[in-house]
Every structure is written in C-alpha cells, then in structure tokens.
Amino acid sequence: MKKRKLITGMVVLLMGISMALSAQKKITGIYRTMNDYLDNQLAYPADSSHTPAIKLYTLAPKSYVTLQYKGEHLHLNKNEIFAYRLTNGEVYRIIGNHSYQVLNNNARLLLYKRKIPASPKEGPEDQFKYYFSPGNGNLQALTAWNVKQAFADHATLPDQIDALFKRDAELLTYDSFHKMYKLEWLLK
Structure with a gap:
C-alpha cells in the first residue's frame, strides 16, 4: 500500500x-x-x-x-x-486564453492552426483545427462559407473557391510554385 x-x-x-x-x-x-x-x-x-x-x-x-x-x-x-x-x-x-500557430505572412489573410486535445484512444496522431482572419480581423473557423463572407467584396473569390475547393480541408492547399497557400494566391 x-x-x-x-x-x-x-x-x-x-x-x-x-x-x-x-x-x-x-x-x-x-x-x-x-x-x-x-x-x-x-x-x-x-x-x-x-x-x-x-x-x-x-x-x-x-x-x-x-x-x-x-x-x-x-x-x-x-x-x-x-x-x-x-x-x-x-x-x-495570442487570442483570449489560447495560442494559434500562424501559418503564413500575408496582410490580407492570416491562416492558423490549433492543436485539439485528444484522448489516447484516438491514437498518437495530432489533430488540428484550422482558422483564418481577414487582415487584422476576427479569428474564424476556416470554412469556404466563412471565407466567402469575410471577403464578400472580392468580385471573383466566391466562384473561384467553389471551382477549386470541394471540401473545407482543401482550403489549406499549398502552392509550391508560388510559395504560398492557394487561398492567398486567389486574394492577390
């Protein structure tokens, strides 16, 4: 004992x-x-x-x-x-009581990820949630709908998102030729 x-x-x-x-x-x-x-x-x-x-x-x-x-x-x-x-x-x-890893360096669009606490039953792989902020704006979940709403004044972005990204996870596709995320490239 x-x-x-x-x-x-x-x-x-x-x-x-x-x-x-x-x-x-x-x-x-x-x-x-x-x-x-x-x-x-x-x-x-x-x-x-x-x-x-x-x-x-x-x-x-x-x-x-x-x-x-x-x-x-x-x-x-x-x-x-x-x-x-x-x-x-x-x-x-630092936003509130959480820290979000910044994935890029772009004045119009910042992309982030945050590790999700997981139980040992779910396996050893780290799980993340992804976010964005338009410029110095509020942090939002990285979804096609949220990006379209945040950049509603952009003439072609909603149609380009629909054409290029079938799922929200694809919004983080990296363009190695341009050395930036495709979503950043669309905002240029």
Missing part, C-alpha cells in the same frame, strides 16, 4: 513538473502588432547571452502573460501582444 502511494505521488509530482515546464516557453521575441509581425520587428528579442521565456497561464487563465527578459519578470496584457515566436521559428498568435 505504501509503495502504491509512493508511486502515485511520484507520478503526480512528475506530471506537475512537466506541466510547469511546458507552461513556460523559450522565445526569440514578441510581435506587438500585426504590422510588426509582417515586418519581422520583434520586441524583447533574444540575443547571444539571453533567451527570453514567456509564461502563458493556460491552465489558470489570466489577462496577461509573464515575460522573463534579461532577469526581469514583466507582465504584459494579452491584448497588447499580437504573437510570439518560439526558438524553433514557429509563431503563435
């Missing part, structure tokens, strides 16, 4: 440590606005002697993030941050 309690205690301790570590992420900087992101202008950038870290408070949501920068702990309101860039180059936009 004592051995079982010890093992259970160790498992809980290890889970707590791993959750605390995953809550703080090493970053190369923060984008305060969409224009900063489009122009690659980082605030609080990493340098050779220091890599900043950001704590997002996902388990117990707060209205701010804590940035560990050059020995200081700074509290930045989430609504004053557009996105942050991890050390591996991935960029995540």
